[in-house]
Amino acid sequence: MRVPILTYHGVNIAGGGYADNDHVAFAADLELIQSLQLRIVPLQWVVDQRLGRSRRDLRGCVALTCDDGSNFDYDDLDHPQHGVQRSFYNSLRRFRDHHGVRAQPDLHLTSFVIADPVARERMDRQCLVGRDWMQSRWWRAAQDSGLIAIENHSWDHNHPCLDSPGPHGLVRGDFHAVASEAQAEFEIARAQHYLAQQLAPQAPRLFCYPFGHVNDFLRADWLPRRGPAVGLDAAFGDGAAPVTMTSDRWNLPRYICGWHWRSPEALRAILESAAD
Numbered sequence: 036m037r038v039p040i041l042t043y044h045g046v047n048i049a050g051g052g053y054a055d056n057d058h059v060a061f062a063a064d065l066e067l068i069q070s071l072q073l074r075i076v077p078l079q080w081v082v083d084q085r086l087g088r089s090r091r092d093l094r095g096c097v098a099l100t101c102d103d104g105s106n107f108d109y110d111d112l113d114h115p116q117h118g119v120q121r122s123f124y125n126s127l128r129r130f131r132d133h134h135g136v137r138a139q140p141d142l143h144l145t146s147f148v149i150a151d152p153v154a155r156e157r158m159d160r161q162c163l164v165g166r167d168w169m170q171s172r173w174w175r176a177a178q179d180s181g182l183i184a185i186e187n188h189s190w191d192h193n194h195p196c197l198d199s200p201g202p203h204g205l206v207r208g209d210f211h212a213v214a215s216e217a218q219a220e221f222e223i224a225r226a227q228h229y230l231a232q233q234l235a236p237q238a239p240r241l242f243c244y245p246f247g248h249v250n251d252f253l254r255a256d257w258l259p260r261r262g263p264a265v266g267l268d269a270a271f272g273d274g275a276a277p278v279t280m281t282s283d284r285w286n287l288p289r290y291i292c293g294w295h296w297r298s299p300e301a302l303r304a305i306l307e308s309a310a311d
């Protein structure tokens with residue numbers, strides 16, 4: 036297995052081009068993946084394969100994820116500076132309308148969302164444009180569409196816009212700071228619990244590290260020990276490599292749009308090298 040995992044951020048909207056707008060990039064990348072005759076599969080399939088629970092043929096496959104969980108994932112929104120943005124969800128639907136179900140029968144996107152409604156509201160005011168675009172009301176509709184899974188991107192991202200220190204002495208602004216038992220329970224287990232309540236009967240099974248910050252306490256101690264008990268199968272970082280059978284279960288690598296690639300040509304090189 037050598038499956039590249041691609042990551043987008045719905046709030047990355049700084050212009051209208053591929054390099055400065057993740058919605059433009061996402062829609063173009065769906066077409067690129069199709070033209071390269073690669074197959075989009077749910078992220079959970081890659082995890083199940085890695086954990087030996089399934090033995091699908093995942094040659095020529097790629098999985099899609101997006102982080103932070105703003106309304107831009109699901110709704111088309113009129114950005115005050117950059118105009119109407121087509122959501123990731125509507126790009127998936129549009130792709131399916133154009134190409135038919137058989138083109139990508141397992142078409143899927145995993146959206147890693149921030150759990151805490153208070154933190155989301157603070158981020159909406161301080162980091163977005165204060166239009167209440169960090170809601171949770173679209174989560175269930177997205178999940179019910181069958182095209183999107185909602186997964187765990189921590190309780191509050193330990194975001195710099197939050198009051199510091201937070202609970203359990205947590206210094207804000209950096210996920211490396213989550214380095215004690217109580218802090219990990221607060222940031223990861225609490226989010227698991229909240230998301231399971233919101234999404235029942237579905238429950239989150241995947242975690243991705245805010246800011247891509249992976250520390251040894253979480254990766255090598257807390258998650259191996261507590262992860263399965265709180266319902267987690269795996270965790271994702273930003274290692275810029277394909278997932279293989281020897282990838283670290285608690286730090287599975289991903290490629291980040293705007294960082295590891297900024298053009299269709301660069302993504303094509305990533306996808307072609309992963310397939311070798």
Ligand SMILES: [Zn+2]
Pocket residue numbers: 102103188192244245246
């Ligand atoms: Zn994030």
